[in-house]
Amino acid sequence: MPDEAMTYRAAGVDIDEAQRALRGVAERIQATHSENVLGGIGGFGGLFAATFPGMAQPVLVSSIDGVGTKTKVAAMAGDFSGLGHDIVNHCVNDILCQGARPLFFLDYYGTSKLSSLVFDQVVGGMADACGEVGMALIGGETAEMPGVYLDDEIDVVGTVVGVVDLEKRLPRRKSKAGDSLVGIASNGLHTNGYSLARRSLFEMGGLSVRDNVPGLSTTIGEELLRPHRCYFNSVHPLLDEDNTVYAIAHITGGGIHDNLVRVLPSDTQAVIERRSWTPLPIFQMIQEIGQIPDSEMFRAFNMGIGMILIVDRDSAAGVVQRLNQAGEAAAIIGQTQKGSQDVQVV
DSSP, X not given: OOSSOOOTTTTTOOHHXXXXXXXXXXXXXXXXXXXXXXXXXXXSSOEEOOOOTTOSSEEEEEEEEEOTTHHXXXXXXXXXXXXXXXXXXXXXXXXXXXXXEEEEEEEEEXXXXXXXXXXXXHHHHHHHHXXXXXXXXXXXXXXXXXXXBOTTOEEEEEEEEEEEEGGGOSSOTTXXXXXXXXXXXXXXXXXXXXXXXXXXXXXXXXXXXTSBXXXXXXXXXXXXXXXXXXXXXXXXXXXXXXSOEEEEEEOOTTHHHHHHGGGSOTTEEEEEOGGGSOOOHHHHHHHHHHTOOHHHHHHHSOTTEEEEEEEOGGGXXXXXXXXXXXXXXXXXXXXXXXXXXXXEEO
C-alpha cells in the first residue's frame, strides 16, 4: 500500500495552493475593475457592461498572444516579475494598431508545479499593467500540469478585448506615397526572438544571464527581461485628436518587414532608413556571437523599433515632438513611395 493516500495533490496538482495564490493577488486584480465589471472574482465567466457613450458605431477588437520562450530566460534568472507586463503590453499594443482602447483582459497561467511567489509576480504584474491603461483584469485560468510543463518553468498567454468607433478604426485608407514613417523606440527584445537569442548567447556563446553586456552596467538577464513597452498612453491621444496618423504597425515576430507590410496599401512601398537610429547593444551582442546575417536580425527582432506610425508628411515633426514629450524616443525613420506592397530597409 502507498504511504500516502491517492489524492490530486499526490498526483502533482495542489488545488489549495492555487486558491491561496489567487487570494494573494485578488486585491490588485480588484483594483482594475471599474463600474463596467459586473460581479467579482471567481465566476465561471467575466461580465462586462458594454456601454460606450460617445461612440456612433462601437466595434470590439480582440487579440491573443503569449510571452513565448522569454519565460525560459526568466526561469534561468529566477526573475518572473516582468512577464505579466509583457503579455498585457504586447496585447494592448496589438489592438492599438486598429485604434482600439482596451476594455478587459483574460490570462492563462500554466505550470508544472504552482509557486505562489512566481504566480504573484506574474499575475500581480498583469494587474498593475492593466491598471496603467485603464483596463480590467476580468478573468483567468491557472493550470497546474505536471508532465506537460518542465519543472520550474511557466507558460503565459493573454487575451485582450478593446473597442474602437468604426469611423476611427485603423488603418485609414488615406495612407499614400510620400507619407512619413515615425518609429518609436523599444527597450529591448520585448517578447520576440528569444529562441534565436538564447541559441546565440547561451548555446553558442556559452554565456549566462549573470554575464555583463559589453559597454553597459547591466547583465544579459536584465537586458533580456526588460518588460515589453506599452505605447497606448502615448499614441492613443494622437488618434483621438486628429486624422494625421494613417496606420500603426506593432513590431513583433517577423520584425519591421513582416509587420509594417500588413498595414500598407497594395500600391505603396515603405523605405526604412537604417541609419536613422542605432540598435541597442543587446542586439549587436546577439548578432556578433551568433554570426547572424543582417537580414535575419531584422526578421527575428524589432532591432530597437517597437512601433511604427504612418503619418501625414506635413504633420510628422509635430507627432514626433508630442511622442517625445510623452516620454517616448521617437524619430522619422523613413517614408512611403509608389511601388509594390513591400518594405525595404536601406
